[in-house]
Amino acid sequence: MKVLITDPIDDAGLERLRSSGHDVETAYDVEGEALLEAVADANALVVRSGTEVTTDVFEAASDLVIVGRAGIGVDNIDIDAATEHGVIVANAPEGNVRAAAEHTVAMSFAAARSIPQAHVRLKGGEWAKSDYLGTELNGKTLGIVGLGRVGQEVAKRLDGLGMNLVAFDPYISEERAERLGAELVEFEACLEAADFLTVHTPLTPETEGMISTEELELMGGGFLVNCARGGVVDEDALAAAVDDGILDGAAVDVFADEPVSPDSPLLDVDEIVVTPHLGASTEAAQENVATSIADQIDAAFAGEPVMNALNAPSVDESVFPRIRPYIGLAETAGKIAAQLLDGRISTVEVSYEGDIAEEDIELVTASALKGVFEPLEWQVNSVNAPQIAEERGIEVTESKRLQSADFQSLVTVEVGNDEDSLSVCGTLFAGEDPRIVRIDGYRVDAIPSGKMLVARNADKPGVIGFIGSVLGDHNINIAGMFNARRDKEGGEALTVYNLDDPVPEDVVGTILADDRMIDVTYLTLNGAEEHEK
């Protein structure tokens, strides 16, 4: 598999990818056409914040399975476009949190004590001791905007340095804030209370520009620290606020456009300390995020759940071995059901009975949908299947019942069109051997295989012999079969044949021409041809 890396990651990640046998290619600083060319035959793309992964990238990279973000922020990746193209996006949300928190603390001190400014003057030969009178963090109020992973680590550290903590985060509970010793307050109250305001939200349409002139005026003094994302704080407003003395100073690690332009007003104001997006740049953090992404790429290639997938069902590692065999079973049941039902599918119901009903089955349902949609030749996988269903107006329902009458676990995929519905039930023998045990109400015991013929006919003598001889006349070998009747003798019967050879259309036609036949579907687990009277 080809793994393209367009922002530098730690050697440990590169080595892990190489030792898994992948062809690892690095192309740093590529953009535009050069990026599209480089990614064209890639199966995985690894980025940090330096690469814009746009819809054009997904268009160009038809073999892409996963984009791995060796870090946290994914505002540079068009996740909707990824989902549309069935590409997993995963990040490494833990590995650089402490590095980012430590940098935030360092930047708070740097601004409060004018460390970089004094440093430059001393290196220039000036002993400017009397020009600097700093601010202590001890006893001051820290306002935290966004009390997520990084925000919490900052809270712990600055609480330890004697600061009072207030926080604004509409998505967390008061209890979580309390546990950290922070009071959860409204946004304005947070701005007003803060001597130091530190920002730790992602960049989203909601947070973009959330701190501008009005908000800085509410602070009315003190320091602002932004080690989250540039666009959250309006840069012109911040530069003006510090320049005009509305704030005492600021520290900024991240910029709306990176690398930041030398003309940025933030670079002009002496009391604003800046670093070139260094929050995550420690050895430990880089090793963590690079190896985490390498592992997730391997999982994606192996068809296993990706731990930190942002647009695909993720499953706990400890649960995965229990649901793994059901993923294939649900897909198979979905494929068979979709091929046996005529007309436009408008509903899909996936039901779970028995032991499997106790598990986290999001990924299994997504696989069932993949199975249903694949014969319709939609470009589908378990990443985009739920979205495809939504876009096409297909109603998807899921149900669970802890009891199962006949089987330890049963997965049923029922597809419906406006008039009719058809269900296929599957189970696992000995926990791993897939069996189709019901088709459209008929009890069967069919082993799913690549080439299958499903025939429905009047329950009369000689039909099986007739079908067998037509297939035999055309050199189509029957590997196995199972025959079932609906209710009573003389009604309807259904037979599933496992075949070694494909069944051409004219052969299906010959079978169908017999009066006793109702319908015949040659199905493969890759597509279908149905022939009905």
Ligand SMILES: NC(=O)C1=CN([C@@H]2O[C@H](COP(=O)(O)OP(=O)(O)OC[C@H]3O[C@@H](n4cnc5c(N)ncnc54)[C@H](O)[C@@H]3O)[C@@H](O)[C@H]2O)C=CC1
């Ligand atoms: N400078 C650097 O090198 C680094 C920067 N980062 C950035 O730091 C930021 C925080 O990262 P994490 O803590 O890991 O993310 P997280 O997802 O764990 O936490 C973000 C928090 O922001 C909150 N939030 C969302 N919208 C909000 C709003 N409108 N107002 C207030 N709070 C809101 C969320 O509820 C969540 O608690 C991200 O932007 C990330 O990209 C992370 C690591 C390194």
Ligand SMILES: O=C(O)C(=O)COP(=O)(O)O
């Ligand atoms: O992880 C994040 O969100 C960061 O901002 C780190 O960015 P980087 O990987 O250093 O480009």
